[in-house]
Amino acid sequence: MEENLGCEDFGVQELTKAIGVSRSVLYRKIKQQTGLNLVEFINMVRLKKAAQILLNNSELSISEVAYQVGFNDPKYFSKTFKKFYKESPRTYIEKFSVKNN
Template sequence: MSHSNFYRKVKSLTGQSGKELLNEMRMSRAKQILTENKDIRIDEVAYMIGFTSPKYFGKSFKEAFGVAPSEMKGKKA
């Protein structure tokens, strides 16, 4: 399957681009990790889900959920 066909298929099924879909999945996984494990550092979570910059991860997380990752640590969702 070509890249353009794949893009169109993902867009038609989800209403999101591949990048948006992947980012949503990463953020939900980060939220899960942070709520289940209060002892993990924010930068470790960022690297675990594929971000290379913890600062950008924090910014993206806050955009997605309205709270900083540090405020999410140990809370039950």
């Protein structure tokens, strides 16, 4: 999945093909292991990668990071990020840059 993070078209269908299992089998396994559905799981992986990039690459804007991890709408990225991390990408960056200084 890491290889395809930047591809905004990488979704459930592409993930099932890459793994070589049916959608229902993959759904059951992901749901059992994480409690998330397939779309939520893909977004979680993207958001975790985005958080790493935001903290390690301060020259990139939030929009650039959003595109880099496969979100084609920076507003949707920020909304999804906030839902997952309980804070905006900007607040997340500021919180961790203060801790590291």
